Amino acid sequence: MVLTHVQELDDAAAASAVVFASRYVQEPLPRYELGEKSISKDAAYQIIHDELLLDSSPRLNLASFVTTWMEPECDRLILEGINKNYADMDEYPVTTELQNRCVNIIARLFNAPVGAGEKAVGVGTVGSSEAIMLAGLAFKRRWQHRRKAAGKPCDRPNIVTGANVQVCWEKFARYFEVELKEVKLREGCYVMDPDEAVAMVDENTICVAAILGSTLTGEFEDVRRLNDLLAARNRRTGWGTPIHVDAASGGFIAPFLYPELEWDFRLPLVKSINVSGHKYGLVYAGVGWVIWRSKEDLPEDLIFHINYLGADQPTFTLNFSKGIDHPTARGPSRSTNSISDMSNSVQGPARSSRSITSSSD
Numbered sequence: 001m002v003l004t005h006v007q008e009l010d011d012a013a014a015a016s017a018v019v020f021a022s023r024y025v026q027e028p029l030p031r032y033e034l035g036e037k038s039i040s041k042d043a044a045y046q047i048i049h050d051e052l053l054l055d056s057s058p059r060l061n062l063a064s065f066v067t068t069w070m071e072p073e074c075d076r077l078i079l080e081g082i083n084k085n086y087a088d089m090d091e092y093p094v095t096t097e098l099q100n101r102c103v104n105i106i107a108r109l110f111n112a113p114v115g116a117g118e119k120a121v122g123v124g125t126v127g128s129s130e131a132i133m134l135a136g137l138a139f140k141r142r143w144q145h146r147r148k149a150a151g152k153p154c155d156r157p158n159i160v161t162g163a164n165v166q167v168c169w170e171k172f173a174r175y176f177e178v179e180l181k182e183v184k185l186r187e188g189c190y191v192m193d194p195d196e197a198v199a200m201v202d203e204n205t206i207c208v209a210a211i212l213g214s215t216l217t218g219e220f221e222d223v224r225r226l227n228d229l230l231a232a233r234n235r236r237t238g239w240g241t242p243i244h245v246d247a248a249s250g251g252f253i254a255p256f257l258y259p260e261l262e263w264d265f266r267l268p269l270v271k272s273i274n275v276s277g278h279k280y281g282l283v284y285a286g287v288g289w290v291i292w293r294s295k296e297d298l299p300e301d302l303i304f305h306i307n308y309l310g311a312d313q314p315t316f317t318l319n320f321s322k323g324i325d326h327p328t329a330r331g332p333s334r335s336t337n338s339i340s341d342m343s344n345s346v347q348g349p350a351r352s353s354r355s356i357t358s359s360s361d
């Protein structure tokens with residue numbers, strides 16, 4: 001089917017239609033609407049390429065934490081996978097397997113209690129922001145289940161964080177209708193004070209979020225102290241308030257530089273951790289992870305089982321179609337983009353989609 005009308009050029013005209021001298025660049029292109037006439041692909045390329053020259057150079061951009069250079073072999077792998085749609089994982093079982101391996105490697109790096117033959121629970125995301133949305137949803141849903149089972153109201157969830165949280169936590173709170181209770185910073189203390197955080201917890205608190213690598217200063221919050229204080233409070237109240245660690249920046253730093261520091265799943269109240277693959281990992285933007293301590297921490301009713309592309313594909317993501325380049329080129333040493341879980345239900349390359357793999361197979 002012909003979708004566009006391409007103006008015919010005879011061979012001589014085509015040969016002489018060097019882009020900069022051609023009629024294509026003599027009239028300005030309409031800015032906000034489709035043009036009446038078609039334009040040659042060489043000219044279209046050149047015009048867009050030239051406009052993009054006005055962007056600044058990513059290599060000179062020191063404003064964000066995202067790395068801007070990858071090994072040439074990674075560039076090749078990315079290009080080789082660029083035409084695959086991650087939504088259709090039955091067609092790409094090897095990619096799925098690579099992603100599941102990434103989730104497992106990261107979970108073990110974060111000391112998740114995963115036995116030798118078990119698979120970890122986690123998912124690859126676009127970045128830490130999507131990872132935090134998913135982790136936050138899991139906390140909200142678990143809290144709602146507990147409250148409903150106890151016959152208590154579940155319409156006023158809140159989350160306790162430091163006022164230094166990254167904007168994605170505010171987004172989560174607003175988009176998913178959770179009150180954000182922020183511990184104020186004070187002169188000389190620019191991260192969340194665990195004592196104050198625990199004092200703000202109440203029966204409606206779905207989790208306390210600690211940051212490993214504050215966006216503003218890079219400082220690690222004291223997750224160990226938070227865990228101990230919260231555990232004592234949970235014993236008194238019976239609320240069972242859990243912890244999420246936002247390790248967007250610190251997750252691929254702490255295990256290597258400070259292996260003795262306890263901030264991860266070694267602490268019993270830490271139920272989920274997010275990390276950005278694209279920070280500090282020589283990886284281009286577009287990769288994050290969320291890992292859960294165990295399958296009990298990811299409510300089953302958040303997992304969608306989609307089967308219209310073939311076999312059962314369990315997913316817990318915010319979107320459907322998605323590029324596939326990350327897992328192949330941006331594995332955990334570099335970071336990636338996948339989801340693997342521990343539940344029995346979803347395992348093996350042929351069945352596990354870009355979504356969730358499970359522990360016991």
Ligand SMILES: Cc1ncc(COP(=O)(O)O)c(C=O)c1O
Nearest residue numbers: 127128129166168215246248276
């Ligand atoms: C602590 C923290 N959390 C979350 C994010 C969001 O991460 P991403 O850009 O990977 O979505 C950032 C980004 O700077 C961050 O510093």
